Amino acid sequence: MNLYIHVPFCARRCSYCDFSIAVRRSVPSAGFAESVLTEWRGVQADPGWQSSPAVDTIYFGGGTPSRLEPAALAAIVGGVRDARPLAPDAEITIEVNPDDVSPAAADGWRAAGIARASLGVQSFSPDVLAWMHRTHTAEQARAAVGILRAAGFTDLSLDLIYGLPAERDRDWRADVEEAFALDPDHLSCYGLTVEAHTPLGHWTARGQSGAVDESRYADEFLLLSRALDERGWEHYEVSNAARPGHRARHNSGYWTGTPYLGLGPSAHSSTAGERRWNIREYAAWEAAIASGSGTVAGRERLDAPQRRLEALYLGLRTAAGVAADLVAPAVIGRWVDAGWASVAAGRLSLSPEGWLRLDALVADAS
Ligand code: SF4
Incomplete structure (x- = not known):
């Protein structure tokens, strides 16, 4: 079984973000961990999960999981293990934002059993980071890589976004070169999409931001593809590439039909033939946990x-x-x-x- 845990907390909303998030200055780490584990314990008797008893991967996504106290992450991993065995080579990943990375936090994540980090860099350009409403600087991203390596993270992925509107005049080649210079194991590169109910969607509707230019988008994607080839990397999925031996097992499961269970607000699950998804809003999900009324908002079977x-x-x-x-x-x-x-x-x-x-x-x- 692959397990996804959606941690909704963020310091602010990035301009392009359409995820289910809860902007909080102070994160209720212990309460959130207990709610996730209540949901986890509740699915143990579900017949859909009887055929895959061991947990092969855990992926803390978000939101910003690095805003949770490391002790809460450790409590979740421990509680998962209390109900089901963790595979000896289980891949445990945390998405982290550069401004949350400190030696103490990284040590805490490692102590929780997490050895893979996906660092949300997006760009090294100060102008682009400001336009994206990111809360970190390029320097914090560079420093985070060193801190995570020093703490013993053996799998390090960097996230970048390409295909920005032309007026940003973004130097994508420079960002790609700098990402490789940091010697990561994995890259996740996503083309920007403009969702209507985001700050970027509003800017675009008001004409304050240009639409994404298709030829620029294509040029940047192909530049990345060539850069990966030149370095002997495996471009193993349209948005993901790795040094040999460092593909993301959790993410790969999504594309190969491996069953996965999602916990937390808006998390999706898939077992043989059925997909289901959780209540999207954090407060409503939390209330459903507290009342025992169930967290699933919808389900479907594919013909x-x-x-x-x-x-x-x-x-x-x-x-x-x-x-x-x-x-x-x-x-x-x-x-x-x-x-x-x-x-x-x-x-x-x-x-x-x-x-x-x-x-x-x-x-x-x-
Ligand atoms: S940190 Fe991630 S989840 Fe949070 S607002 Fe930014 S893009 Fe969205």
């Missing part, structure tokens, strides 16, 4: 055509691709001729140029 579509979409995101017989030969022929895909050993996988057209290609194959 066969939906499952095929999902397998296509998730599989084509990865370098491993999908079984070639999932897509009509004539469609594959067009994609290969255009340089968007290749077929090897019965697997169809997309090239970086194909990944830029992922949604259109999945629609083409449907």
Whole structure:
């Protein structure tokens, strides 16, 4: 079983962020840990989880999990282990913001059993960080890498965002070079999307921010792809790349259909054939825990055509691709001729140029 724990607390909302968060100056760490463990204990009898007794990965995502007290993270890991065995090589990841990283915090995370960190850098440009409403500086991001390494984090991932509006005049090449210079094990690079109910969405609607320029977006994605190739990295999913041996096992599970359980507000879960999602708002989720009324806000079962579509979409995101017989030969022929895909050993996988057209290609194959 892969376990995701959504920690909703943030110091402020970043300009582009549409996640379920709770802006708090003071974080109720102990109470949150107890609520998560109440939810965890409540799912133990669920038949959907009987077939996967051990916990293979734990991923603290958010929100900003690094705002929780390390003792609360340790309590959650310990409480998870009380109910189910943790695999001996379990991957435990925490998303951290650079301004939360101190030697004491990093030691506390390591003491909780966490050895993988995903550091939210996004950019090293002060102008870009200010525009994004990030709470940290580039210097804090650089320092955080050293602190995490000194504390013994053996897997370190950096998050970057590309495809900003042209008027930002962002030097993406410089950000990519600086990220590599910090010698991480993994990179997660996401193209900016403008969601309506975010500060960026409002700026865009009012004409105060330009729309994302498609050709700039494509150029930056392809620049990244070439930089990964030159260094012998594995671009193993459209938004994720790793040095050999450092792929994220938890994230990989999402693309390969591994069952996962989500705890916390807005967390999603997936078992064989069923998906469900939790109450989105932190206060409502907390109230549901307190009253025992259940935290699931909705659930769905996919029919066969939906499952095929999902397998296509998730599989084509990865370098491993999908079984070639999932897509009509004539469609594959067009994609290969255009340089968007290749077929090897019965697997169809997309090239970086194909990944830029992922949604259109999945629609083409449907
Ligand atoms: S730190 Fe992450 S979750 Fe929090 S507001 Fe910023 S992008 Fe959203």
